[in-house]
Amino acid sequence: METPNSNLVQLGWKPFFSKQVSAEEDGRCQPVRVMSVHRGMVTVLGDGIEDSISSSLPVPGGPEDRPTVGDWLLIDRDSWKLVRILDRTSLFKRPAPGDDRRLQLIAANVDTLFVVTSCNQDFNVARIERYLVVAREVGVRPVIVLTKADLSTDPAGFLETASALQPGLQVELVNGRDPESVARLAVHCNVGETVALVGSSGVGKSTLVNTMRGSDSIVTQAVREDDGKGLHTTTVREMHRLGFGPAGGGWLVDTPGMRELQMSEVTAGVAEVFDDIVAITLECRFTNCTHAEEPGCAIRDALGRGALEPQRLDRWRKLATEDVLNTGIAATRRARPRKARKRQ
Template identity: 45%
Template structure:
């Protein structure tokens, strides 16, 4: 992305942000948007231009999850330091890899999440439902994009499958290398809008981003013919502007999206199951051999795909486990904090007695 000056509107500023800032805030700092997160600091753009700023360790700017691409910050007027993080109107998060079960921010203040899959062996309805639940939970409009349509003999079958799980949201099949892709996605790429791409490695996220921006901004990799999966090609989360003025966050490929608390998102994606569940004979029906189960009756009658119930249960378990482990981690942190404060107090008392 060439360095240039942008107005706040062009950067995606919303009038609602000003409601969270006081006159003193504007006297002390100015708003800027995070376009890159690096070990050395945060790359930001503002009406002043491009700069690199740092978060003050232990300051009030600390948020959970941590600052990510797309965030709006208040930057100190006379120093490259962050005063605070402005309230997010949307945030895509996942459970980070590892055993700590910490929430990891992927992209902030999004208008649209393009869920990218391809018309080949990568296509997986259960994975799409997972992404959709995360998008709905975050309050972001999801749009399903099927790539490699030019290499598929029966695109209609893939479109019908998507329609079966998401009849009310936008979806389309495209050739990510064709200029026509820009026209198909244009309704979501207006000036100042912010979008992100999520999906498995090799489905064409970076290729599509290149087509939209008109150059090879993102590195692309090939596909392994044996399993249609691709190599990871995007290694950092960065935000760049398209010729039409929209902003794109291209995230690293994710084989697995571990979900957190997504109750609202689950309700939006699996509304058919939850509607049926309300008709079960018992309010605590487990949909597993219970008498009078409307959900199992619908599966037996062909009105509901049994795969959806299996995935619904799986995501429910993951979400419940994420909530539980987060609560346990917070309690553990509180306990360790108490022990640490007690140890410091005893040490101070001991030093006092020594004197």
């Protein structure tokens, strides 16, 4: 494909996508990016195009062969019909709520993941680690964003706890209503860069997005004082144009609040987030050690010496077990006949 114009570059077009477009496709197709997803339709934006089109592919494919927010599509220049979805640099997905046999696509072609949590009762180490595992598995850089710092009596304590979860992990402490405070996130939102925003309801995601956009168009809701939880205010996954800060111009994907993010096939992500525990297991006498009663168990030794926190070990066990279970479900899903899938 010829050198893209500035409009496509601002949308996030990169050489990775250009290399996928053949000369024949370059003549009859136009690249567009998915801004939001609705039932059977997607809103797309491209060079001279901003419209809603059908999300149906000419030839239906597997569970990942459907557009999601952030995707790059090739559409016919004349009919504007979807021709195909370009390969993704990253894809966030999860088993569909209520049906582990189906996949729900969350966002594609994300560069950075903002893991948003507030400096109150919502702060939950286990939940943060789940997001970190998914980010590492997908290959997207995670940044923990601690909101409501202005309402906390000990924001430094939350900052210290979050920073200790992984070496080199970036953590930003912000007041979501203060543009100057939020401006420190601009470094992750350069022109053409895409960040996704995840976190449970009530942590201030919508407030943060409004400040980053310089708009109050996204509805926000109050948080219950007794437990710090809020209602879901974002119901559609969509991309927002950002223009704050000296290097602004990136894109942000806002997703519905996901209090429980079920994981699927994230073995590498679990190993990276809990690399300290994995390193200890390599010192066990037996390679198939269950870390229960076997002699020469390095995990039990580390626990006895106080070198490993029991709570962190429990979280690792839980996530590793969940990954094994969901990986098995995913393998079964892929092995099912196509006709069986159509009946779901």
